[in-house]
Amino acid sequence: MAVKEGERILLVDPDGKNFLIRVEKDKEISTHRGVINLGNVVGKEYGDFALTHNERGKFYIIKPSVNDFMMKVKRKTQIIYPKDAALIVMWLGLEEGSRVIEIGSGSGSLTIALANAVGERGKIYSYERRKDFMENAIKNVENSGLIDRVEFKVREAHEGFDEKEVDAVFIDLPSPWDALDPAVKALRGGGRLGVLSPTCNQIETMAVKMEERGFIEISSFELLVRYMLPRKGMTRPFERMVGHTGYLLFGIKINPEFDL
Ligand SMILES: C[S@@+](CC[C@H](N)C(=O)[O-])C[C@H]1O[C@@H](n2cnc3c(N)ncnc32)[C@H](O)[C@@H]1O
Structure with a gap:
């Protein structure tokens, strides 16, 4: 299942820290490991990962639960x-x-x-x-x-x-x-x-x-x-x-x- 614009996703880093965000193509999110361009997240499959600009941070894209x-x-x-x-x-x-x-x-x-x-x-x-x-x-x-x-x-x-x-x-x-x-x-x-x-x-x-x-x-x-x-x-x-x-x-x- 691919991520669509407007959906809420959970970005989870391998140490367990996570961010609940709404995907907007033109937006960026700042994390403790660097900045992620949300435009790069659209179209990825749930379970894939997104990298920060500096490629030091890796966040898994998960569908949030209740x-x-x-x-x-x-x-x-x-x-x-x-x-x-x-x-x-x-x-x-x-x-x-x-x-x-x-x-x-x-x-x-x-x-x-x-x-x-x-x-x-x-x-x-x-x-x-x-x-x-x-x-x-x-x-x-x-x-x-x-x-x-x-x-x-x-x-x-x-x-x-x-x-x-x-x-x-x-x-x-x-x-x-x-x-x-x-x-x-x-x-x-x-x-x-x-x-x-x-x-x-x-x-x-x-x-x-x-x-x-x-x-x-x-x-x-x-x-x-x-x-x-x-x-x-x-x-x-x-x-x-x-x-x-x-x-x-x-x-x-x-x-x-x-x-x-
Ligand atoms: C502990 S909080 C409820 C938390 C909520 N179950 C949750 O999961 O987020 C209790 C709420 O009841 C409201 N409240 C207290 N007494 C009330 C009353 N007599 N009538 C209506 N609301 C009241 C308070 O303003 C407060 O927001």
Whole structure:
């Protein structure tokens, strides 16, 4: 597959440093190893390499993954990382065509993972209280090429959502309970609610409130990723690891039961 003008590519140097850029024929990019003329990249195959002017730098041309787009967002807030986003997508049961509300767009990192998961026929409605954060999130999602699948709205969580009968809601707010009743109203029967919070206290408070509102299958967990150093005859874990990002909490909305 050949690189076309306008595409986002990842330029990866053999030491692992990488640059996520948009290919424009008349542009150059300055790296720690020298300057690359992007005109020379157009028409190359993914997996080929590009050389810097001085030929001292060699960069492989790779198609960026969702993981790359998330990790390269311009951060104005704490973000949700790909390790958590991957399971969020699974637990929310997202598929082609799903409609999802996200509250707390932040820097748009999770938005990218959600938009990727719902496919071209799906939609993400992403709510955020701060216009400046939302504008940054829009740029980040545009950069991932998935902006057509997302509608951003500036709104306070407790003011509620415009959408009805959505398949899933994800809340990433310091006070997730502010969005709980609006989420219950917006979700379809059997729809899934997910929450990420940095502390156990928030999770406990939220779980109790979800139970009070009849959610079933309530579960909470934390994901720890331990990187390995895979080397011949001496493979072992890295000495350091990220010990905590956030706790996840999920539940399923059921329809109210009426006495006949
Ligand atoms: C941790 S950030 C979300 C990060 C985002 N999930 C990401 O991956 O980039 C939380 C966001 O929620 C927004 N926020 C906090 N309280 C809110 C509320 N009551 N209503 C709407 N947005 C709120 C903050 O402005 C902030 O941008």
